[in-house]
Amino acid sequence: MPANNSARSYCLGIESTADDFGVAVVSFDGKVLSNANDSYTPKEGGIHPREAARHHAEVAEKVLTEALETASVKPRDICLVAFAQGPGLGPCLRTGATAARALSSYLDVPLVGVNHCVGHIEIGKLATGAADPVTLYVSGGNTIVSAFEAGRYRIFGETLDIAIGNCLDVFARAVGLQQKKGAPFGAIVEQLAREGERFVSLPYTVKGMDLSFSGLLTAAVNAFQSKKGSLEDVCFSLQEVAFSMLTEVTERALAHTEKPEVLLTGGVAANKKLQSMLGVIAEEHDARFCVVPLRLAADNGAMIAWAGILAYKSGISTPIEKSYVDVKWRLEDVYAPWVEG
Amino acid sequence: MGGGINVLIKKGAEASLYLETWHDRKVIMKRRHPKKYRIPELDTMIRSQRTVHEPHIIHEAKKAGVPTPTILEVDVAEANIVMEYVEGKQVKEVLDTVAPEERLRLSGLMGRMIGRLHKHGIIHGDLTTSNMILTPHGKIVFVDFGLSERSEELEPKGVDLHLMKRALQSTHYKHAKECFKEVMKGYAESVGQEETKKVAEKIREIEKRGRYVAER
DSSP, X not given: OOOSSOTTOEEEEEEOSSSEEEEEEEETTSOEEEEEEEEOOOSSSSOOHHHHHHHHHHHHHHHHHHHHHHHTOOGGGEEEEEEEEESSOHHHHHHHHHHHHHHHHHHTOOEEEEEHHHHHHHHHHHHHOOXXXXXXXXXXXXXXXXXXXXXXXXXEEEBSSSOHHHHHHHHHHHTTOOOBTTBOHHHHHHHHHHHOOSOOOOOOOEETTEEOOHHHHHHHHHHHHTTSSOHHHHHHHHHHHHHXXXXXXXXXXXXXXXXXXXXXXXXXXXXXXXXXXXXXXHHHTTOEEEEOOGGGTSSOHHXXXXXXXXXXXXXXXXXXXXXXXXXTOOGGGSOOTTSOO | OOSSOEEEEEEOSSOEEEEEEETTEEEEEEEOOXXXXXXXXXXXXXXXXXXXXXXXXXXXXXHTTOOOOOEEEEETTTTEEEEEOOOSEEHHHHXXXXXXXXXXXXXXXXXXXXXXXXXXXXXXXXXXXXXXXXXXXXXXXXXXXXXXXXXXXXXXXHHHHXXXXXXXXXXXXXXXXXXXXXXHHHHHHHHOHHHHHHHHHHHHHHHHSGGGGGGO
């Protein structure tokens, strides 16, 4: 088994925790050779898990072929198949897992189940060179402040209800914004927020190290509907409050752990305003500030492939009979022997 | 602030503590500095809310029968709280070195005081032995209510005591077990056996969550 650092050993990674179906080919020495994706866009409302899973099943073959062709890699060059085993939406996860099991058995190569949150952290570290950061992982489904301690990525703070990305999405839909393919709601809110001038007071909820966004969401929608400010003003205020909460909790984790780096990862990491606020606290604590590049920020197959490679190289693989998905798999339940610390 | 000494004694992520003189008294000034990443409107709002909230809860705790520093002056605009300087030592410094009977007495006393807080719907939010001062008269004064909140629910009470347990395990690991047992005994004296049973059950549930998997 060519399980080494060789550039000629490749892992195929499958991501399907939510609305994205992604397949990527990554070499064992950490080069992303392809990162194909097809995203499910609901006609109205949020992600319907079964509809999204149906989408994933429909595009699977196309995305897989694209990933192999772009990477110029033949199926027999693949020596490991990694898939997102959780956390996420059950039907979506199962679609990706089914594809991964079939591929692993057809190609006769090992299978490794990857924790989606670990994927976001590891791809951020790979792309930025961060070694031991405090990580703020922000997306549609997760909001987690973590740092590595004693064998695991420990959670220092997290949302008590909805994720920040979900908060922005639901707000955008509630005020009548339209989603476009390739332009997530977060980007639309960010654009509008730049035009905002007047701060509308909204609830700021930090409980110890944890956060809550549901009250903020309701208040922001109400502020718009009751005309307390223009749409731009409310977008501006929503971002200021939500991102200040995230920054405060990250700063506390940074002060507590005294880590040398701050890493921002996940889909919401693309937001420039959030980047600038975290940059300020990183500088104040003499920490290097690292942001995952845009192409690897949202859910993608490359992060699953890379986290799979790291796990596999430290002796971890997932036998088919243990490859059932875990929709609530927590970050700190993952033993991470590949991290030095 | 009237001249005098002005020594930074603790710099946290949220606030700094200074030793000062105030009308010829030795006092602690807790100052919440502005945060550059926040817009001024929000920054002022958060700092002033917390500057109002903390003395309020400190006063409530005192009413519940838990010794806390006396608040001398609150400057909401500057986000400053001036409070009594409590003479004594942090429980953290003495717990491991005192005689075994005294260690048990202190643990029981901590538990009784935590029980009084919870009985009155006050969650401290940061229960560690460094946030408790042992006075020369043998009383324990609770300080730093910066993360406190009001709640009558079981979950935050369980989290509060779980934090206490973790603080004992990390800082006073030699005596953590006996100390926490006494904390819970003292707690029961304040809130009753039935409520203590429910809270203890909650603590077990919290520990079993993935979050605290290392302590399983």
